[in-house]
Amino acid sequence: MKRFLFVVSLWLPLLCLSYSASAETFTCLACHSAMKGNIRTEKGALINVNVDGDQYAASVHGGFDCIMCHKQFGSNPHEPAKLVDVPKNIADLASKLSHKAKVDPIALAACVECHDAVYQSVLESVHGKNVVEKKESDGAMCVDCHGSPHYIQKKLSPASHINKKNIIKTCGECHEKEELAKKYNFSTEILEKYKESFHGKKYTLGHANAPTCVDCHSYHDIKKWDDPKSPVAMANRTTTCGKCHKGATPKFVAAITHKPYGPIPYWFEKGLIVLLLGVFTFIVGHVILEAFAEIRDKVLNKGKEGHDE
Amino acid sequence: MNNEIPKEYMRFNVTERIQHVFMLVTFLLLTFSGWALKYPEIEHSKGLISIFGGPRNAGIVHRIAGIGMLLDFAWHCAYLAYALATGKMKLRMDTTIIPLPKDVVDAVKNILYFLGLSKTRPEFGRFSYIHKFDYWAVFWGMGIIGLSGLFLAFPVQSSYVFPMWSVNWIWEVISIMHSDEALLAIVFILFWHFYNEHLRWDKFPMSMTWITGKITIEQMKHEHPLEYKLEFGDKKGVDK
Numbered sequence: 001m002k003r004f005l006f007v008v009s010l011w012l013p014l015l016c017l018s019y020s021a022s023a024e025t026f027t028c029l030a031c032h033s034a035m036k037g038n039i040r041t042e043k044g045a046l047i048n049v050n051v052d053g054d055q056y057a058a059s060v061h062g063g064f065d066c067i068m069c070h071k072q073f074g075s076n077p078h079e080p081a082k083l084v085d086v087p088k089n090i091a092d093l094a095s096k097l098s099h100k101a102k103v104d105p106i107a108l109a110a111c112v113e114c115h116d117a118v119y120q121s122v123l124e125s126v127h128g129k130n131v132v133e134k135k136e137s138d139g140a141m142c143v144d145c146h147g148s149p150h151y152i153q154k155k156l157s158p159a160s161h162i163n164k165k166n167i168i169k170t171c172g173e174c175h176e177k178e179e180l181a182k183k184y185n186f187s188t189e190i191l192e193k194y195k196e197s198f199h200g201k202k203y204t205l206g207h208a209n210a211p212t213c214v215d216c217h218s219y220h221d222i223k224k225w226d227d228p229k230s231p232v233a234m235a236n237r238t239t240t241c242g243k244c245h246k247g248a249t250p251k252f253v254a255a256i257t258h259k260p261y262g263p264i265p266y267w268f269e270k271g272l273i274v275l276l277l278g279v280f281t282f283i284v285g286h287v288i289l290e291a292f293a294e295i296r297d298k299v300l301n302k303g304k305e306g307h308d309e
Numbered sequence: 310m311n312n313e314i315p316k317e318y319m320r321f322n323v324t325e326r327i328q329h330v331f332m333l334v335t336f337l338l339l340t341f342s343g344w345a346l347k348y349p350e351i352e353h354s355k356g357l358i359s360i361f362g363g364p365r366n367a368g369i370v371h372r373i374a375g376i377g378m379l380l381d382f383a384w385h386c387a388y389l390a391y392a393l394a395t396g397k398m399k400l401r402m403d404t405t406i407i408p409l410p411k412d413v414v415d416a417v418k419n420i421l422y423f424l425g426l427s428k429t430r431p432e433f434g435r436f437s438y439i440h441k442f443d444y445w446a447v448f449w450g451m452g453i454i455g456l457s458g459l460f461l462a463f464p465v466q467s468s469y470v471f472p473m474w475s476v477n478w479i480w481e482v483i484s485i486m487h488s489d490e491a492l493l494a495i496v497f498i499l500f501w502h503f504y505n506e507h508l509r510w511d512k513f514p515m516s517m518t519w520i521t522g523k524i525t526i527e528q529m530k531h532e533h534p535l536e537y538k539l540e541f542g543d544k545k546g547v548d549k
Binding site: 195197198201202204205206207208209210245246247248249251252254255257261262264265268269272273275276279280283284286287289290291292293294296298 | 345349468489504508
């Protein structure tokens with residue numbers, strides 16, 4: 001029996017390998033999981049080329065060979081890249097993304113190989129067009145929301161950047177940044193107002209049904225609100241809100257604006273605060289005065305209390 | 310027997326006491342299930358919510374308690390209307406809970422007494438200005454928090470009745486109303502009600518009237534002299 005177990009255990013490492021990554025990946029990781037600091041590319045950018053092997057193996061893509069995405073490094077990875085090895089559609093896409101990817105545009109484009117439909121809808125989205133058509137480098141692509149491609153987790157894992165627990169923070173990475181808000185003409189108050197709303201407060205408390213950004217605005221194919229294809233375009237709002245609020249009408253959907261208070265709620269709140277402070281002052285003052293008067297009467301004057309009789 | 314003054318006076322009948330218990334229970338449920346939604350980012354909010362078994366359950370408890378409180382309020386109003394219509398309850402200056410100019414005078418006199426600027430306390434009827442404030446605060450709360458709470462509990466149906474020109478700000482106003490006034494109600498109960506019915510020298514740890522409905526004659530003479538005179542003024546009894 002012992003002998004049998006020993007023989008079986010000899011095979012265990014191989015079993016693990018088949019579930020995580022190939023021998024070739026281990027060859028790369030031999031160096032690329034032990035590198036400290038950054039290196040400078042030919043273009044002058046500082047990049048980090050280290051990968052945490054354990055985290056990589058535990059990610060959803062942990063079984064992949066490095067060259068499945070880093071396609072241009074098929075032969076000797078440290079020779080100049082050979083684009084001949086790269087399929088044309090990926091090479092074309094990579095050329096559109098070259099300004100976006102500091103390290104390896106081919107790898108950023110390689111997602112399309114498996115996630116074609118999703119990738120196409122991202123390219124059509126307000127985020128995708130911003131990168132591909134407007135040639136901006138700070139707009140969101142795959143890794144900006146999903147996190148480092150080496151460590152992507154399943155959506156249901158709490159470690160996933162797009163898990164419900166983290167999605168607001170992930171959107172906030174850009175949508176709470178003042179400089180991006182100025183550049184792209186959106187408001188950081190949108191997220192702030194969301195967090196103050198009933199939806200946002202329920203989300204913060206961990207309500208399973210509380211809607212997040214993506215429940216109303218969609219995600220891969222996200223469009224600006226004035227695009228008729230956006231789920232929050234005026235014409236689509238009754239349908240979008242109706243997913244949870246059956247019978248939603250245009251009058252109902254006007255409730256959510258993510259805008260700061262208009263003059264009526266603003267002054268209404270100020271008025272209520274004045275009322276609150278007024279009542280607090282009166283009741284707290286009254287209680288404290290009465291308590292002192294009682295101490296005076298009962299303790300110091302030993303129960304000699306005045307009375308109209 | 311009729312000419313003797315009893316040792317105790319029945320201040321609140323059993324119906325009124327049950328109404329108070331309903332109010333008390335629903336108020337506490339609403340406070341504890343709703344507080345976290347006002348301050349969700351504070352860590353103890355999650356603890357409060359977990360008492361109810363998560364935000365979803367807390368929401369259900371909050372809605373049921375809210376409707377329970379509104380029903381209690383409706384019951385009280387119907388009870389008052391019935392009692393007044395059948396003559397079981399009569400409106401009198403010295404027993405009514407309706408605020409009168411005398412209450413303002415009483416309040417000023419009382420505060421002067423607290424400050425030591427007056428040697429005598431004002432004489433109260435069945436309800437002092439302190440009681441009246443406590444009582445009408447509930448009406449204010451029912452109108453403001455109860456109504457806005459109903460709108461928030463049934464948002465789609467409520468939106469049908471709001472006029473088009475109000476839809477851009479009405480929900481913000483309703484949310485502010487509900488949450489700010491709820492805070493007011495909680496602080497009010499904590500200070501006003503707790504001090505006057507629990508912490509006072511002669512009531513600590515609490516007045517038992519809410520259970521027995523009775524107060525002693527001594528207490529009545531002391532706290533409600535005008536009502537005492539009305540009820541027993543022409544009688545002689547155990548009065549010392």
